[in-house]
Amino acid sequence: MKIFVGLENYHNIFSNKLFPSFLFNSFLFVSFITLISFCGGLFLACLVDNVKKMRTVYTTLLLWPFALSPALSSLIWVLLAAPSIGILNPIFELFFSPWKYPSYANQSILMIILAATWKQISVNFIFILSAFSSTDTSIREAAEMDSAGFLSFYRSIMLPLALPTLAFLFFINTLYGFFESFTYIHLISQGGPADQTTSLMYYAYQLGFQSFSIGEGTAVSLILMCFVVTIILIQHKLIYFLRRDR
C-alpha cells in the first residue's frame, strides 16, 4: 500500500554517498558533449559557408549523421571498439595501455562522449550554417570590400549575428546531454564500472526499474526536472536579452 512519507525519499537520495558523483557525472557529460559538438559544428559551418561549388553535396554528407539514433551510434562504437575484437582497438591502445572500456571509467566516459558527439556535431553544423546563410549578402560583400580576414570576419561579424541561434543550440545541446546520454550510458557502460559513469537520469532509471524503489526514482526525476526548468528559464532570458538589442 502507498504511505505518505513526506520528504523521506529526498532524504534517502541526498544521503546516498554517491549522489554528488552522479551529479558531477551528469555535468561532465553535458559540458563535454556541448563543448565538443558545438565547436565541431561551428568549425564545419565556417568551412562550408565559404564554399560555393559542391555546397549542397557537403551539406548532405554532413547532415546524414542526423539519421543516426543514439542507440545505433552506441552499437556501432561498441562493435568498433569492443575489447579484443574491435577494429579501432590499435588506435585506442596508443593512448590507453590495456583497452578494455567496460572495466575502466575513463575509457567508458571517452566511448560515451565519442558516440554522443558523432551525431550532435551535425545538429550543430546545420543550425549554424543556416543561421550564417540567412544573413544579408550585403554584409558579406561589405566585409569582402574591407578585406576582412577569415577569422575576424566570423568572430566579429557572423557570430554576433547568429547569437540567437547559438543560444538555442546551447539549450538543445544541454537537454541532449542530460537526457539522451541515458541511452549511451545504458548501452555502453550501464553506469559501470562501480557506478562511475552513472548520471542523474540513469540513477533515476536504476532506482525505479532495477531496485524497484519507485518513490526515490520519481524523486530523482523531479530533481532533474528542476534542472531542466532552470535551463529553459535561462535560455528564455538569454534569447530575450539578445533580441532586445536589435
Place this chain on the structure above:
Amino acid sequence: MLKKLLTHSTISAICLLFFLPIVAIVLIAASLDSDILANDISKASFSQFFTTFYEMFFGDYMQRLSYPPAWVILYNTLVMTVSICLFKTLFSLLSAYALVFFRFKGNIIAFILILIAGALPLETRFVSTYLVCANVLAPLNWLFNSLGFTTSFEWNILDSYSGLIIPLIPSAAGTYLFRQTFLNFPNDLVEASHIDCCKPIRFFTHILVPLSRSSIAAFNIVMFVWVWNQFLWPFLVISSKPYATVATLFSELTQSANFNLSYFSLSAMFGLLTLVPPTVIIILFQREFIKGLIQGEK
C-alpha cells in the same frame, strides 16, 4: 587558390571521417562471426552480407535470440512511428486551430499549460509515466476509495501498441509551430470564408490544412526521424518479444557485444537496417527537413 583547395580537402576529409564507421559496420555485417572473433575481417564477402540479410528476414538468425524475424521488429517500429506522427499532427493542428481562431475563456491559460507541458518531456517523468501506464484507471480507484467504495479497476497498457504510442503523442512543439503558421495566415481568406458561410470544420479541412501543408510536411519529416530514433520509452514499455521494437533489440545486441558474445554480424546488419528509413527521408526531403528544424527554433 591554395586556400580553396585546403578548405575543400578539409571538408572532404571530415565527411569521410564521419562516414568511415559505417563502412566498417558494412564490413562486419559481411563477415562470419568466427572471423570477427579472430580479428580478421578481410574475408568479408558480398555473399555473406546477403546471407545474413536473408537469414534475418526469412531464416532462423533471429530465432537464435528468440526474437521474431527482423521484418516484424521493423514493422512494429514503423507502426509506432507513423501513428505517433499522425496523432501528433492531428492534435497539434486542432489545438493550434482553437488557440488562434477562437476567442474563448481561458485561451491564454490553455496556451501557458501547453508550453509548461512542453518543458516537461517524457524523459523527466518516465518513472511516473510508467506507473500510470501500468494501471491507467488508478486515479479512478483512488477517487472511489476516498469516497468510501472499494474498487479495483485495472487497465494495463504496458506491452502493447497503445502503451507504446499514447505517452509519446503530446507535443507542445507541434502546437507552437502550427500556432506560428496560423498567426501568419492571411486574414482576408478567413473573412472571405466567413462571408461564404463556411463552417469552422469545413474551413479547417478545406482551407486551413491544405494551405499550411508545407509546415505540416516539414513537421512530420522531423518527427518521423525523431520518433524512429526513440530509445528510452519503447525500451521501457515493451518486454514481450512479439511487440519488440528496434530499441529492445538494440539493448539486447549491444549488451552481448559489450561482453564479446556472438551475434556481431547480426548486430551490424540490424544497425544498418534501422539506419535506412531515416537516412532515406533526410536525403530525399533535405530541404523540408532543414526547414522543419529551423521552424522549430523560432
